[in-house]
Amino acid sequence: MIVILVHVQVKKEFLDAFKEATLENARESLKEPGIARFDVLQQEDDPTKFILVEVYRYHEGTITHKASAHYFKWRETVEKMMAQPRFSVRCYSLFPDDGCWETLPSED
Amino acid sequence: MIVILVHVQVKKEFLDAFKEATLENARESLKEPGIARFDVLQQEDDPTKFILVEVYRYHEGTITHKASAHYFKWRETVEKMMAQPRFSVRCYSLFPDDGCWETLPSED
Numbered sequence: 091m092i093v094i095l096v097h098v099q100v101k102k103e104f105l106d107a108f109k110e111a112t113l114e115n116a117r118e119s120l121k122e123p124g125i126a127r128f129d130v131l132q133q134e135d136d137p138t139k140f141i142l143v144e145v146y147r148y149h150e151g152t153i154t155h156k157a158s159a160h161y162f163k164w165r166e167t168v169e170k171m172m173a174q175p176r177f178s179v180r181c182y183s184l185f186p187d188d189g190c191w192e193t194l195p196s197e198d
Numbered sequence: 199m200i201v202i203l204v205h206v207q208v209k210k211e212f213l214d215a216f217k218e219a220t221l222e223n224a225r226e227s228l229k230e231p232g233i234a235r236f237d238v239l240q241q242e243d244d245p246t247k248f249i250l251v252e253v254y255r256y257h258e259g260t261i262t263h264k265a266s267a268h269y270f271k272w273r274e275t276v277e278k279m280m281a282q283p284r285f286s287v288r289c290y291s292l293f294p295d296d297g298c299w300e301t302l303p304s305e306d
Contacts, residue, residue, distance in 0.1 A: 095203075113293050131290065132290050134290060179249070180242045182240050186302075190301050193298050194294075
């Protein structure tokens, strides 16, 4: 799997709006066939910092995602909310096996 | 969920040994009732850098893990392999829902 960790720092006044836009993007992204997980984390000691853990099944999934309507909407919406430019770290997965990364369906 | 990202940089000569010790620790950690995921990632542009994504179901799980025999063995084994002190970032999960984080069983 290809795992991209996106590090974002948000201006305080946009915390709620950023969460709302990001959760919407996460929900839509999970519907993409190329994406196994799209976890959204908020740092405990600094709630203005977020990490998106995006798990792609194959390289093309990263391209399809960036061409999606929901990614475009998210990017435009959060642009003004950034406290500093966001950055990504791209990784290979070593564990667990590729078939073990699915997000389980929500019980809601 | 509580998600702890552990950032490790390893001396080049220990890459294989570090992977072996870390995968063993990850497999054993996944058996702990307090742990839902224990993903091991290797950075694409610098293979000496690793990120462990540890997903705990509750706070006590982080304590139980650090008291486990496999964690103790891992810590002792990798101590000499560090290129610099490792550091952790502790997060809350915002997405997906708590019930969606399980690691699926391996097909092997």
